[in-house]
Amino acid sequence: MKFNRVIVWFRNDLRVRDNVTLSKAIQSGKEILPVYCFDPRMFEQTELGIPKTGLHRTRFLVEAVTDLRENLRELGAELIILEGKPEEELLQLAEKYEVEAIYFSKEVTSEERNVDNSLESAAWTKGIVTESFWQSTLYHLDDLPFPINQLPEVFTQFRKSVEKMSEVRAEIPSPLTVSYPGTEVIFSAGDIPELSQFGLEEAKQTSRSVIGLVGGERAGLRRLQSYFWDDDLLKNYKQTRNGLLGTDFSSRFSAWLALGCLSPRTIYYEVKRYEKERKKNDSTYWLIFELLWRDYFRFICKKHGDQVFHISGIKNQVDSWNRDQEQFALWCEGKTGIPFVDANMRELNQSGFMSNRGRQNVASFLVNDLGIDWTWGASYFESKLIDYDVCSNWGNWMYVAGVGNDPRENRYFNILNQAKNYDKNGDFVRAWIPELAAIKGFDIHQPEELNSSELKKMKIELGKTYPHAMIEMKKWA
Ligand SMILES: Cc1cc2nc3c(=O)[nH]c(=O)nc-3n(C[C@H](O)[C@H](O)[C@H](O)COP(=O)(O)OP(=O)(O)OC[C@H]3O[C@@H](n4cnc5c(N)ncnc54)[C@H](O)[C@@H]3O)c2cc1C
Structure with missing residues (x-):
């Protein structure tokens, strides 16, 4: 026998206001089991040897799930926390509480769609309905x-x-109440994991960290x-x-x-x-x-579909990319010796955020100046960005790499010109590269142009306290 119950599986829709899936479940008049499932595949190491979901986004996610739990409590329901593969965990939960249906929001990319497909077919064999909604x-x-x-x-x-x-x-307003089976049916809704459980160390608080980007x-x-x-x-x-x-x-x-x-x-x-x-x-x-x-x-x-992740992109470009791991590592660490690039990369590493202007510049530098495999850059961003969105990230990277749907053939960014236009006094570089902070004005963008005695007075030694530029900056002059 099945009860008049549905699971609402929250994914990238961690809210109660304007949530189509939640609203459809409420409209069905059935009891609702709201669920979030931490999928270990989201936290695995990528081929680059870095976590797929890095510290900043994991922290933001944990905060967002915690906030959703509190919001649902105010509506009379408890967010059930699962850990494991959603296609298995949700089904077990559905069987345990004899639910009729599982509702969730649609995703478009392959990893998420594969999970949906497995869940849908497994649920079908058990006579459990699945319904998904675009939102x-x-x-x-x-x-x-x-x-x-x-x-x-x-x-x-x-x-x-x-x-x-x-x-x-x-817009769909926030619901006033969510009908929930109650603690006499669901004794324990599970705990939200701590950051340490993901194998991530809490980053040292940096005074330069962006606005408290708090999840939820x-x-x-x-x-x-x-x-x-x-x-x-x-x-x-x-x-x-x-x-x-x-x-x-x-x-x-x-x-x-x-x-x-x-x-x-x-x-x-x-x-x-x-x-x-x-x-x-x-x-x-x-x-x-x-x-x-x-x-x-x-x-x-x-x-x-999957073409957006392919090296050839949606333009089917030939693969002629460089795969120099040492150069790539310098880019990742913000040690290219090009201050404008390094400042942006350090901001990303330390805070999880980078401005749109910064993203365009560092991406163009990687793919156009170094000729490095654009998918490496996209994967690195996937790990580090607090706002990683699979479609916006891979779509933008394709665009910059010239393998996407950009009518302009060449989206090349002259880094020095960009620095001139957007960081004329060098304050942005000064904020993120303290070892160059003593250099006044725009000169901070071109330490190589200063003579070594000038640099010495400022306790800067290129190649020691800050790297030499990995490519000739004169080409941008
Ligand atoms: C290489 C590269 C990778 C990117 N990766 C991501 C990503 O993973 N996630 C992400 O949300 N954005 C990504 N962007 C787009 C953009 O940089 C960020 O959305 C923006 O910087 C976020 O800051 P904001 O919310 O203050 O943006 P605002 O300027 O305030 O814009 C408002 C909203 O519009 C949307 N938006 C703005 N610009 C873009 C854009 N170019 N593409 C798609 N949406 C946009 C975002 O949702 C943003 O929050 C990427 C851009 C580049 C060049």
Whole structure:
């Protein structure tokens, strides 16, 4: 006999507000078992010998799951914690509590889809229904003005058609209550693992760490409130978004979006409210424009499947990449001797975050200047980024590597020009490379141009206290 119960399996949708899957389960009128499953495959070592999910994202995830548990408690339910392969653990749980169905949000990339497929077929053999729902994008897949196999290969075409012909669906408010079987049925919901259980050491707190990027829906909504309303930063977003230093030049929504602590629709409707109540300008539009990039990469992954992870990309380019491990290690560690690249990489390593401008520069340096396998760069970002999103990451890397859907053939970044435009006084480099901090002004970007006695006065010795540039910087002059 089965009870009138469903499992809601939370994945990258760790929120109660505007959560389609949770809302469908509530509408079904059945008792709900909310579940999060820590899948050990997410924490394995990659081929590069680094954890697939590094410290910053793991910490953010643990915080987000903890926050979800607290939010669900307020609604009268308890988040059940599982550890193991979801396709096995969820099924066992379903059998134990004799549930009718398992509900979850759809994913688009192969690792996640493989799990879904295994779960679906195993559940089918046991007579358990599975239902999955699309919800990670601003525009719903079914509302696109074209079938996914005819998704335009050029972003601008996609954007223009969607803006003209599609509408963003209404946001679903937070539920008032979640019907839960109760502790007399579920005696123990399990503990949320500690960071140490993932084999990760707690990083030393750095004074330079980015805004307390704390995981969870409540922290995400707080950031929305402060960025839009309390600090009124949205109205200048378009002018500030290419910044590097500080916490407020861009929204920092990415990590909350990646784990689904914030829904893109919540942000969209808050922008609309801001436009009505405060100001409507290029900046308010531009934030939505950027959310469309996020949508676009997700739809591209849906259309092209596994090709987005292949070295040949979706352009089927020939593999002529360099695989020099020593050079790659210098890039990873922020020891290339190119201060602008190193500062960005050190920020990533120490904080888990890097600005969009930084990401474009370090990626271009790796693939265009060093010619190193772009998939290595993408994997490194996967491990380190607090906001890692499979589609945005691999999509952007393909773009920079010239194997994606970019109509411009050459997306080369002249690092010195970029430094001139975005870090003219060198303050960003000074913040992340203390050993060069004594060099004044823009000179900090070109220590090789200073003579050794000048450097000596500042206690800098190239090749010792800071590396020599690994490539000739003159080419950017
Ligand atoms: C090589 C490379 C790798 C990247 N990897 C990721 C990733 O793993 N996860 C991720 O969320 N973003 C990724 N991005 C996109 C972008 O750098 C980040 O979304 C952005 O820097 C996050 O900061 P923010 O939230 O303050 O952005 P804002 O400028 O405030 O933008 C608002 C939101 O729009 C979306 N967005 C903005 N730019 C992009 C973009 N180029 N592509 C897709 N979505 C975008 C994000 O969801 C972001 O939170 C990558 C970019 C590059 C060049």
